[in-house]
Amino acid sequence: MPELTDKQTFSDDDALEFHSAPTPGKISMAPTKPMATQRDLSLAYSPGVAVPVLAIAADADKAYDYTAKGNLVAVISNGTAILGLGNLGHMASKPVMEGKSVLFKRFADVDSFDVEVKTTDPDEFVTVVKNIGDTWGGINLEDIKSPECFEIEAQLQDLLDIPVFHDDQHGTAIISTAALINACHVAGKKLEDIKVVLSGAGAAGLSSIALMKAAGVKAENTVICDREGVIYKGRDNVSQWQTAHATDTHLRTLAEAMVGADVVLGLSAKGAISKEMVASMAPNPIIFAMANPDPEITPEDVKSVRSDAIIATGRSDYVNQVNNVLAFPYLFRGALDVRARQINHEMKIACAHALAALAREDVPDEVAAAYRGRKLKFGPEYIIPTPFDPRLIWYIPPFIAQTAMDTGVARKPIEDMDAYRIALKQRVDPSAALMQKISSAVRSGPKQRVVFAEGEEQSVIRAAWAFKQAELGTPILVGREDLIRQNAAEAGLNFDDLGIEIVNARTSGHNVEYTDWLYERLNRRGYLRRDVQRMINQDRNYFGATMVARGQADCMVTGVTRNFNMALKEVRRVLDVTDRMIGLSILLAKGRTLFVADTSIHELPNAAELAEIAIKAAATVKKLGRKPRVAFLSYSTFGDPPGDRGEKVREAIRILDSMDVDFEYEGEMPPELALNPEARANYPFMRLTGDANVLVMPAIHSAAISTRLVQSLGGATVIGPLLVGLEKSVQIVPLGASVNEIMTAATFAAYAEGASVED
Numbered sequence: 001m002p003e004l005t006d007k008q009t010f011s012d013d014d015a016l017e018f019h020s021a022p023t024p025g026k027i028s029m030a031p032t033k034p035m036a037t038q039r040d041l042s043l044a045y046s047p048g049v050a051v052p053v054l055a056i057a058a059d060a061d062k063a064y065d066y067t068a069k070g071n072l073v074a075v076i077s078n079g080t081a082i083l084g085l086g087n088l089g090h091m092a093s094k095p096v097m098e099g100k101s102v103l104f105k106r107f108a109d110v111d112s113f114d115v116e117v118k119t120t121d122p123d124e125f126v127t128v129v130k131n132i133g134d135t136w137g138g139i140n141l142e143d144i145k146s147p148e149c150f151e152i153e154a155q156l157q158d159l160l161d162i163p164v165f166h167d168d169q170h171g172t173a174i175i176s177t178a179a180l181i182n183a184c185h186v187a188g189k190k191l192e193d194i195k196v197v198l199s200g201a202g203a204a205g206l207s208s209i210a211l212m213k214a215a216g217v218k219a220e221n222t223v224i225c226d227r228e229g230v231i232y233k234g235r236d237n238v239s240q241w242q243t244a245h246a247t248d249t250h251l252r253t254l255a256e257a258m259v260g261a262d263v264v265l266g267l268s269a270k271g272a273i274s275k276e277m278v279a280s281m282a283p284n285p286i287i288f289a290m291a292n293p294d295p296e297i298t299p300e301d302v303k304s305v306r307s308d309a310i311i312a313t314g315r316s317d318y319v320n321q322v323n324n325v326l327a328f329p330y331l332f333r334g335a336l337d338v339r340a341r342q343i344n345h346e347m348k349i350a351c352a353h354a355l356a357a358l359a360r361e362d363v364p365d366e367v368a369a370a371y372r373g374r375k376l377k378f379g380p381e382y383i384i385p386t387p388f389d390p391r392l393i394w395y396i397p398p399f400i401a402q403t404a405m406d407t408g409v410a411r412k413p414i415e416d417m418d419a420y421r422i423a424l425k426q427r428v429d430p431s432a433a434l435m436q437k438i439s440s441a442v443r444s445g446p447k448q449r450v451v452f453a454e455g456e457e458q459s460v461i462r463a464a465w466a467f468k469q470a471e472l473g474t475p476i477l478v479g480r481e482d483l484i485r486q487n488a489a490e491a492g493l494n495f496d497d498l499g500i501e502i503v504n505a506r507t508s509g510h511n512v513e514y515t516d517w518l519y520e521r522l523n524r525r526g527y528l529r530r531d532v533q534r535m536i537n538q539d540r541n542y543f544g545a546t547m548v549a550r551g552q553a554d555c556m557v558t559g560v561t562r563n564f565n566m567a568l569k570e571v572r573r574v575l576d577v578t579d580r581m582i583g584l585s586i587l588l589a590k591g592r593t594l595f596v597a598d599t600s601i602h603e604l605p606n607a608a609e610l611a612e613i614a615i616k617a618a619a620t621v622k623k624l625g626r627k628p629r630v631a632f633l634s635y636s637t638f639g640d641p642p643g644d645r646g647e648k649v650r651e652a653i654r655i656l657d658s659m660d661v662d663f664e665y666e667g668e669m670p671p672e673l674a675l676n677p678e679a680r681a682n683y684p685f686m687r688l689t690g691d692a693n694v695l696v697m698p699a700i701h702s703a704a705i706s707t708r709l710v711q712s713l714g715g716a717t718v719i720g721p722l723l724v725g726l727e728k729s730v731q732i733v734p735l736g737a738s739v740n741e742i743m744t745a746a747t748f749a750a751y752a753e754g755a756s757v758e759d
């Protein structure tokens with residue numbers, strides 16, 4: 001069995017420092033309105049605020065429209081079962097509750113804060129929460145011990161008209177059921193046949209066993225245990241919730257119950273499961289040791305006695321993290337988005353099935369990147385999606401929302417699920433809406449044949465496959481067919497019947513024609529025919545670009561294995577530049593989309609070149625469906641301070657003034673003038689009618705450095721640079737680009753050749 005990931009990477013001091021610096025705790029609030037002017041103040045507070053007050057007084061549901069309620073979830077605890085650490089009091093639970101809040105925000109863009117209630121009395125707890133519960137769109141109860149948690153949740157669900165969800169029960173049940181479905185898949189077991197033993201008959205354990213039964217596990221094949229051993233029918237000291245899952249059995253201890261069992265669920269405490277118990281289990285046993293922070297048995301101990309086991313824990317530093325973080329953010333996201341009155345059984349089942357299904361799909365590179373490059377492929381070490389999987393946010397909530405609608409608990413049904421999915425993507429990926437627009441234009445435009453020049457690379461094969469699956473055009477992979485097929489099979493992709501072409505330069509029927517044509521083009525540039533023959537045979541950029549030049553393909557994507565300048569040089573030998581070639585990067589940050597030029601071709605452009613860069617960039621932006629407003633950026637503002645680069649920009653403005661261009665432009669100016677109307681107030685002569693969206697940089701270093709800087713600092717997404725100005729579109733991705741980057745480049749290549757979008 002492959003090795004597990006590295007173990008714990010921090011000390012206790014690190015954990016304390018993480019929680020104390022630079023600011024104590026893990027959450028803070030961010031306003032959603034600017035609050036910059038006197039008018040803002042009058043609207044947000046007195047007197048403007050009186051208007052929504054009266055509207056909500058007349059109709060309480062209007063709170064969803066005029067306050068943050070609809071995206072706000074409380075994480076509420078009394079600290080009686082903090083992780084597996086026990087009853088340590090309400091204040092000790094605060095770091096965990098803040099942690100849940102920050103996960104809500106990070107993974108599903110749900111706003112959340114924690115509430116710690118100082119009582120262990122269930123009635124008092126219910127009274128407190130009942131009276132403040134309307135504040136939120138949903139309530140996540142956390143780390144409240146059983147059996148009190150069952151009563152508390154049931155009462156609050158009756159008393160409040162919003163989802164009240166005890167995460168330790170249902171979040172855990174959903175994720176462990178999803179993992180069990182897939183573990184059975186991998187181990188070749190059937191839910192209706194497996195023997196399941198539960199260690200820990202508390203909130204998490206009882207709810208998990210209940211959901212597993214609803215998913216197909218037979219009640220008579222289950223045995224549940226607490227600290228005293230098996231909870232059999234007729235045992236004393238057993239709660240009504242445990243009695244519901246007690247079985248008629250002669251077994252009395254966990255060790256006896258585990259003999260021959262297929263599955264053990266640990267939702268109890270550190271050390272509750274021994275090596276001997278694991279050794280006695282059935283072949284291909286499934287061991288979910290989910291106690292936190294330390295599992296019932298470590299994966300190392302399991303492996304020392306069973307090499308055939310599928311192991312999961314609740315921790316992030318082992319493979320297969322079965323933790324409710326995979327459920328609660330997305331479940332609430334879907335529930336909030338339809339203003340659900342509750343999270344019902346059907347929504348939980350839908351969530352479990354959706355999580356299980358997602359784990360069986362091809363995993364994008366971005367996920368591997370978050371896990372130090374570990375390749376994730378459905379199997380014993382990957383039975384459940386990982387928390388950093390960017391697909392969770394748009395994959396899971398639509399199932400929840402749809403089920404809420406189907407079961408009649410949605411206040412506000414979603415009318416267009418496809419649009420909803422895009423809006424979900426956009427919450428975590430600002431490029432989603434733009435890419436969606438481009439993709440649908442490509443999809444509905446004339447189908448383009450796109451050469452993927454480095455066709456033997458696995459990332460390229462996966463991108464081509466995804467491109468075809470998304471119906472964006474016809475990929476043509478250049479390379480040796482046997483190798484491509486082998487790499488595709490290793491990636492778990494089946495090419496048959498998909499319509500992906502594979503072309504091998506050496507055996508291509510066009511080999512001679514291409515060589516002749518390219519030789520004709522290059523013979524006066526010092527190339528012999530045999531040089532050109534070698535280039536066509538051996539270099540995929542020459543072959544691929546010639547396919548495009550000769551019309552056997554429409555456009556091309558390359559660059560995964562060769563640096564930008566090298567790839568560009570090769571492509572330029574085959575394809576002409578129409579008028580001027582530029583690199584245009586798309587920068588998405590804080591709700592803005594900015595186009596930055598020239599980020600890849602002109603090192604120190606002169607005034608005429610700057611003017612042409614602006615013309616080319618503006619035309620491209622127009623084709624992308626936006627009205628271009630060009631700002632020529634500089635360190636200087638309209639001549640102050642004077643300097644050579646600033647003068648070139650001023651000259652570029654004069655050149656444009658003498659031409660008849662159909663877009664707004666202005667300069668030279670620093671970025672704050674381009675992007676901030678208040679800063680422009682001091683320059684009433686400026687001709688921009690709004691914030692600039694095209695930033696022409698004075699030189700390549702400022703262009704490249706500034707785009708990469710904002711990207712590195714976080715909070716900005718950069719697409720490209722897109723290469724604009726070749727007679728046929730060729731996109732060069734960064735060396736080692738991810739599947740997503742390759743696919744984005746291919747989509748832009750296809751777009752440039754065929755489609756156009758409306759603003």
Ligand SMILES: NC(=O)C1=CN([C@@H]2O[C@H](COP(=O)(O)OP(=O)(O)OC[C@H]3O[C@@H](n4cnc5c(N)ncnc54)[C@H](OP(=O)(O)O)[C@@H]3O)[C@@H](O)[C@H]2O)C=CC1
Nearest residue numbers: 083084146200201202203204227268269291292314323324
């Ligand atoms: N991975 C995940 O996503 C999640 C993991 N958990 C973990 O599950 C565990 C239980 O949490 P929760 O259900 O909320 O807590 P509860 O207090 O409701 O239940 C705990 C249960 O575990 C039993 N138990 C405690 N210690 C032992 C032991 N040494 N041997 C056998 N059984 C024991 C208790 O038995 P008794 O009643 O006899 O004391 C009780 O049945 C915790 O470790 C928690 O961290 C919980 C939620 C999510």
Ligand SMILES: CC(=O)C(=O)O
Nearest residue numbers: 083084168292323324
């Ligand atoms: C993960 C979690 O909720 C727990 O361990 O309590």
Ligand SMILES: [Mg+2]
Nearest residue numbers: 083142143168
């Ligand atoms: Mg918990």
